[in-house]
Amino acid sequence: MSDRDGFIWYDGKLVPWREATTHVLTHSLHYGLAVFEGLRAYATERGTAIFRLREHTQRLLNSAKIYMMPIPWPLEELMEAQKEVVRANNLESCYIRPIAFYGSEKMGVSPKGAKVHVAIAAWPWGAYLGEDGLERGIRIKTASFQRQHVNVTMPRAKLSSTYANSILANMEATSQGYDEALLLDTQGFVAEGAGENLFVVKDGVLYEPEIAAALTGITRDTVIRIAEELGIPFVSRRLTRDDIYIADEAFFSGTAAEITPIRELDDRVIGEGKRGPVTARIQQRFFDIVAGRAPEYDHWLAYL
Ligand SMILES: Cc1[nH+]cc(COP(=O)(O)O)c(CN[C@@H](CCC(=O)O)C(=O)O)c1O
Numbered sequence: 001m002s003d004r005d006g007f008i009w010y011d012g013k014l015v016p017w018r019e020a021t022t023h024v025l026t027h028s029l030h031y032g033l034a035v036f037e038g039l040r041a042y043a044t045e046r047g048t049a050i051f052r053l054r055e056h057t058q059r060l061l062n063s064a065k066i067y068m069m070p071i072p073w074p075l076e077e078l079m080e081a082q083k084e085v086v087r088a089n090n091l092e093s094c095y096i097r098p099i100a101f102y103g104s105e106k107m108g109v110s111p112k113g114a115k116v117h118v119a120i121a122a123w124p125w126g127a128y129l130g131e132d133g134l135e136r137g138i139r140i141k142t143a144s145f146q147r148q149h150v151n152v153t154m155p156r157a158k159l160s161s162t163y164a165n166s167i168l169a170n171m172e173a174t175s176q177g178y179d180e181a182l183l184l185d186t187q188g189f190v191a192e193g194a195g196e197n198l199f200v201v202k203d204g205v206l207y208e209p210e211i212a213a214a215l216t217g218i219t220r221d222t223v224i225r226i227a228e229e230l231g232i233p234f235v236s237r238r239l240t241r242d243d244i245y246i247a248d249e250a251f252f253s254g255t256a257a258e259i260t261p262i263r264e265l266d267d268r269v270i271g272e273g274k275r276g277p278v279t280a281r282i283q284q285r286f287f288d289i290v291a292g293r294a295p296e297y298d299h300w301l302a303y304l
Pocket residue numbers: 037038039166192193194195196197214215216217218219220253254255256257
């Protein structure tokens with residue numbers, strides 16, 4: 001990813017992609033305290049638009065606040081910087097990655113005295129779990145690793161070091177031939193995917209696992225709004241892994257994953273083993289919204 005043409009916004013200015021580097025003694029590299037975001041920009045008839053830019057940027061600031069990391073730029077400037085990065089790289093659609101991290105000004109567990117740096121990159125990124133996955137659904141496996149307890153890493157923050165847990169789960173699942181991992185919480189209830197939120201459909205009702213240890217996904221919020229608009233009843237409650245086994249449909253939601261149907265969990269075929277009708281309706285509405293074909297949701301699109 002480092003050897004590319006293009007520009008990255010780094011501490012307030014656009015720098016050539018290959019020059020956006022940091023020292024090996026960067027505090028966050030050693031101690032894992034960095035907060036980041038993932039957004040997508042989509043091509044629309046009115047030009048490129050970043051989806052829910054304000055909500056994602058606010059979550060970045062919230063993540064930093066939770067870990068008492070002072071971000072040197074305000075919300076509006078960070079929003080404009082993300083637009084600038086997409087424009088500077090001439091991207092029609094892309095994935096955007098802002099990250100705030102402690103630099104190499106000091107070592108030792110305490111970050112006091114280390115400077116907070118902010119970088120924003122953007123690059124083309126297709127279907128996170130594969131085009132086939134978006135169409136036919138994916139096969140997932142319940143991880144032997146649990147999602148962190150809510151008093152271990154803070155679940156409302158998108159914290160880099162949280163993803164060591166996700167990596168363990170994802171490596172375990174993919175090494176056994178599955179496409180992604182599902183994580184349970186420390187009490188054994190369903191939490192979320194390694195990089196996604198989970199939804200299931202049963203008897204026409206959309207369910208999500210009560211959000212405790214899981215990230216409060218913005219795509220998740222989009223799905224809930226779409227369900228409301230489509231008149232699909234929605235319930236948030238504790239779910240066990242076998243609730244998923246006997247569901248009619250299941251899918252992941254996420255900025256990278258978008259709306260990815262799940263056709264199997266732990267070798268149990270879910271429903272008819274393909275993208276279900278409710279999932280298809282929600283997925284289609286999602287892609288209409290991000291492509292600017294749903295004027296009611298224009299407030300979610302930040303045109304460049
Ligand atoms: C653990 C987790 N849970 C839920 C979500 C969905 O959140 P939201 O994007 O706000 O709907 C994500 C985003 N996962 C990022 C992973 C990308 C990557 O691999 O890096 C993403 O979708 O950008 C998570 O990482």
